[in-house]
Amino acid sequence: MHDDVDAGTRLLELLATGASAAELAALDVDPHARDLAVRISGAFDVQRRREQQLAALVDTAGELASMSDPSVVLDAIVRRARALMGTDVAYLTLYDHERGDTFMRATAGSVSAQFQVVRLAFGAGLGGLVAQSHKPYWTADYFADARFRHTHSIDGAVGDEGLVAICGTPLIVKDEFVGVLFASNRTPRPFTHDEVALLGSLAALAAVTIVQVRAVEESSRTLAALSEATERVSQYAAGIERAAAAHDRFADIVLEGGGVDDLTASLTRLLGGWALLLDVDGAPRSVAGEDPPTGQALDDLTARAAAGIDGGRLSRLGDDWAIGIAASGEPLGSLVIGDVSPMDDSDERTVERAAVVTALVLLGERNRAEARQQQRTDIVAGLVSGHGDLGLLLPAARSLGLDLHEPTSLLVVLGPESAPARSLVLGVSAALGGSGLVGEVDGHVVALVPGSEPGSAAADLAQRLLRNQTVTVGAAGPVHESTHTVAADLAAGLAAAHTEALRTAEALVALGRRGDGAAAADLGFAGLIVGTQPEVTAYVHSILGPLDDYDNARGTDLVGTLEAYFLAGASPRHAATRLHVHTNTVAQRLERITRLVGDGWQSPERALELQLALRLRHLVAAS
Structure with a gap:
């Protein structure tokens, strides 16, 4: 023993x-x-x-x-960036607090000694612009790109390395800028948004290491x-x-x-059971594993999770576990797991770390979504303001699926006063299914959508959004760029369409038609007041066209009879006197008018439209 x-x-x-x-x-x-x-x-x-x-x-x-030397880990990051991005060169610069610029720290695929020691001042070159703005920038042809301030030293180093296409994204740790990660090619290459997002995810590796x-x-x-x-x-x-x-x-x-689906799936593979990611409203965002709760069981679990979560620590909810997900004090949701065997300390920490990484992923998704929406808002605002650079805005709009060479309708969406414009923008984008561009302009939502029937587009959008909230949609257009259209005309047309669509939406509200959608032409004589370029002739024809057509085909004068009737105070006898015909003749003509324009034309509203059309007919003829 x-x-x-x-x-x-x-x-x-x-x-x-x-x-x-x-x-x-x-x-x-x-x-x-x-x-x-x-x-x-x-x-x-x-x-x-x-x-x-x-x-x-x-x-x-x-x-x-x-802010110390990143050592060999930075070399590993640039090697990974080069491999995942499939570029010729990848490199990383760090921020120098004392000199206020960035310096080259790690490269993969570089052959130029001059390039490997270059420094970039804030605002100089693509990297300096990324450092200054803390936003990603990319170019398919660096030397031909005028967005960046070109300097002799930077251009010389880039040229010595032979780089042409460059993509750079900021490296941020707890909101503090520390450098820029780049991927570049020696031949022209357009970078996609997915590639830019991938490079951004690689830059987020620094934050992930802190979690570990x-x-x-x-x-x-x-x-x-x-x-x-x-x-x-x-x-x-x-x-x-x-x-x-x-x-x-x-x-x-x-x-x-x-994304979050990958995280919840990985968690169930590690611990077994099921995992459920809930958003801040308690709605399921991601579900993984076998036999997760549904129906009433899910409602009960959501209520217990909302009441039982203790900050960022794992909490026991009967047989299940839950942890809150937050970033910078802002709640983003909660992570709930169940049907797992008794967890030891390591398992609990794994769940807590999964929650932290999930928060990072959710923040990244939200930031990318907000960046995409901000891009759309900037394009829409630039187009409808009449002051944007169409040479940049039109190609940008085409890259997002809106080609102004084709007829385009402009819609203005007015929601409840208490509704945040940002949430209404998201709702309109979802209702349009990705068709067109949606943005916020002067506190209201503007949508540019393909199509030549703005009134129909407005009514359809209002009906779709009615399921969640009451909105009023005014429309104008269509506008489009043609071979005969100069940029100034297109800009003026968009600005005028914006003004008209906003007036139309406000007119719908004033007329008691909240929750409806229409163009100025759909409002009858009210549209003449709302529209920035009233179509008087078209309006007159829409009201009196059947009578004019009948008179022209048969040599009669139904229009004159109708006018005499109204001038005579709606008295057939007095109208007959004016026309020097028998009263029965006037009565027969009025019956013919009824068949042509429809019953009810003598009601106050219809009569007003007819009299207005008769007055405008004289004005059009005299002009």
């Missing part, structure tokens, strides 16, 4: 000093104990390799946050506790391996541009 204890002690001592598997295998001890020690040593080796990888990420995050600091510390504490017992060693090793796998998977998801 004493010999067994000594052998066991010796095995533990060797494990504690990091003995190799060969050294353990050479001991003359119980085979089962020796085999178990060899397995534990192997687990140590695997864990050491995992720690080296995780430590590299932690070092990267720490160095970036403290606690994991490395917890892994170290777990390893220190392995000396307590052989069984405990196995348990901790398994837990550490799960945590390391979680870190690896979460980091890969962010690097590969994955």
Whole structure:
């Protein structure tokens, strides 16, 4: 018995000093104990390799946050950027606090010594513009791009490297700018929005490493506790391996541009059971795993999660678990898991880290969505203001699916006064199904949609949005760019259409037609007041056309009879006197008028329209 204890002690001592598997295998001890020690040593080796990888990420995050040299981790990032982006060169610059510029720190694929030591002042070159604005920029042909301030030193270095197409995105850690990550080609190449987003995800690696600091510390504490017992060693090793796998998977998801569905699916693969991501309103955003709750069970769980979540820590909800997801104090939702076996500390930390990474992904998605919508708003505002540069705005609109060479209707959407314009913009975009461009202009929502029937487009949009909220839609147009249209005419037409559509929407509200949609021409004589360019002749024809056509075809004078009738105070007898005909003749003509314009033409509203058309007919004839 004493010999067994000594052998066991010796095995533990060797494990504690990091003995190799060969050294353990050479001991003359119980085979089962020796085999178990060899397995534990192997687990140590695997864990050491995992720690080296995780430590590299932690070092990267720490160095970036403290503005120190990013070391070999930055080289790994640019190599990954070059491989994932499929470019000739990738490189990274860091911000120099003392000099107020950025300097080249890491490159992959670079061959120019001049390029590898270049410095970029804020606002100079593409990289300087990214550093100054904290926004991504990209160009298919750097030297031909006038958006950037070209300098001799920067252009010389770029030319020496032979770069043509460049994409740069800012590197941000906790809202603090630390540098720029680039991917570039030696031949012209347009970068897609997905590629720009992918490069942005790679830049987010620095933030992800900070999330993993606690994991490395917890892994170290777990390893220190392995000396307590052989069984405990196995348990901790398994837990550490799960945590390391979680870190690896979460980091890969962010690097590969994955979304919340990938995160919840990974969590269920790690822990089993099901995972449910709820948004701030308690609605399911992502579901993974087997047999997640539905119906009333889901409603009950949502209510319990809202009441039982304790900040950013994992909380027990009966047999389930929940954790809040937030960023900078702003709640973004909650993560709920269930049908899992009893979780140890490592499992709980894995869920907490999953919540942190989920917050990062949600913020990234929201920022990208807001950036895309801001781009659309800028384009719409530039087009309808009449002051935008159409040479830039029209190609940008075409790249987003709106070609102003084709007839385009302009819609103005007025929602409830309490409704935020941003949420109405999102609602209109969803209702249009991605057709056209939607933006916010002067506090109201404007949509530019393909089509030559603005009134129909307005009515259809109002009807679609009626399911969620009451909106009023005014329309104008169509406008379009033709070979005979100069830029000034198109700009003026868009500005006029915007004014007319806004007046039409306000007129609909004033007429008690909230929740409706129409163009000025659809409002009858009210449209003559609303429209910026009233179509008087078209209006007169729409009212009196059937009578004019009848008179022209048969040589009669129904229009004159109608006018005499109204001038005579709607008296057939007095009208007959005016016309020097018998009263029965007037009565017969009035019956003919009724058949042509329809019953009810003598009602106050119809009579007003007819009399207005008769007056305008004289004005048109005299002009």
